[in-house]
């Protein structure tokens with residue numbers, strides 16, 4: 001049996017691991033059973049990147065939430081009646097903690113009654129089998145996989161399988177979710193699920209999806225790695241209509257979405273983790289007029305902080321572009337200092353959308369040259385220590401001055417570092433080594449190689465160079481043409 005705990009721990013980021021450890025500690029203190037559920041488990045098993053951590057607890061998570069808040073976690077949403085909360089923990093770790101519960105529907109599609117329950121009942125109330133798997137985080141069964149609806153087999157079959165004939169009737173927003181997972185993971189709907197899906201569309205259940213639920217799904221799409229594929233799937237089933245009727249008619253701005261995602265790929269390959277929710281939302285709604293976009297966003301009940309971040313993208317990006325093309329950031333030093341503080345998502349937006357060459361080229365230099373120079377500074381710190389300088393404020397200033405020189409294009413060659421660091425730190429150059437006197441070579445005997453040249457040199461005559469043996473080449477390669485002078489190396493630009 002695969003070791004799921006090992007797989008999980010090795011796939012989490014250090015920040016996610018720290019968050020999980022803390023929540024486990026708090027659950028153990030409360031003597032409550034804790035499980036990792038839903039998306040994170042699905043993503044561990046299927047080898048996808050783990051986005052957020054959803055925890056389910058058999059009991060009330062309220063004490064754990066308060067303790068996490070004391071430790072600096074931010075609660076972004078809390079539903080006391082459902083005993084459920086979404087939060088952001090240190091290192092921007094998105095998580096949710098909910099009490100295990102059962103949804104009881106008096107009739108299909110009615111508002112459900114909640115009954116707090118065990119983890120097994122909780123897993124069975126969920127949308128699709130691939131989302132109904134849990135990993136135990138309890139001391140006695142840590143790493144045990146709970147899969148009551150056989151989601152593992154569906155992950156292997158690459159299928160989205162709804163857990164009940166009433167799945168879409170009970171929660172029509174699952175129509176959007178089914179297509180979202182299928183497009184994201186390249187899965188197809190299991191045959192009966194596809195029938196239920198089509199039946200739900202025939203019965204126009206999509207028209208009953210609340211604007212808030214549709215907004216929640218659009219917010220999720222803006223965080224996806226490939227939002228265009230999902231939006232196209234929604235569009236082809238006329239489900240964008242639910243999100244926004246004008247968007248279904250005018251279409252999302254797919255080109256803008258792709259431009260942002262190309263920038264994102266570049267950033268990710270340079271080790272950055274940009275959160276592009278706001279610029280991607282702007283791109284999705286890019287073909288809507290200003291007033292239409294505002295109306296669409298407020299109808300979907302985006303949380304106010306997210307609403308603001310979306311509305312700020314264009315004006316804030318414009319301010320940055322203006323500053324980057326003006327005198328305040330003319331020097332690399334000033335541009336770097338400014339860009340260090342600029343929000344990453346706005347820089348990504350400018351790289352994707354702006355045609356201001358000056359601003360774009362500064363942002364490119366920032367990512368491709370200036371940031372790598374900054375990241376290499378620990379090496380310079382070591383060099384300075386080796387030169388004998390003691391740590392302290394003067395030491396830090398030398399390192400900073402050295403960095404500023406590098407921003408100006410100087411001090412970039414490693415062989416120049418020591419000399420420049422000495423100069424900046426006021427350390428004297430070491431005395432030059434006195435060359436050791438060479439022992440006079442024994443005169444060559446007649447017949448020894450080099451004898452003739454030595455004799456000629458002693459007589460002041462011309463010296464004929466010794467014959468150079470041609471290199472032995474690998475079979476099939478011809479020997480290099482003899483050259484009289486070695487070619488100068490091309491200058492580095």
Ligand code: CTP
Pocket residue numbers: 037038039040051052054125126127128131132171173174177220
């Ligand atoms: N869920 C559900 N029905 C819904 C919404 C959510 O059953 N209408 C359950 C699913 O089990 C899902 C979990 O709640 O796995 C958490 O929902 P959400 O955070 O939206 O999805 P994730 O599984 O975390 O997937 P991702 O964030 O990767 O899209």
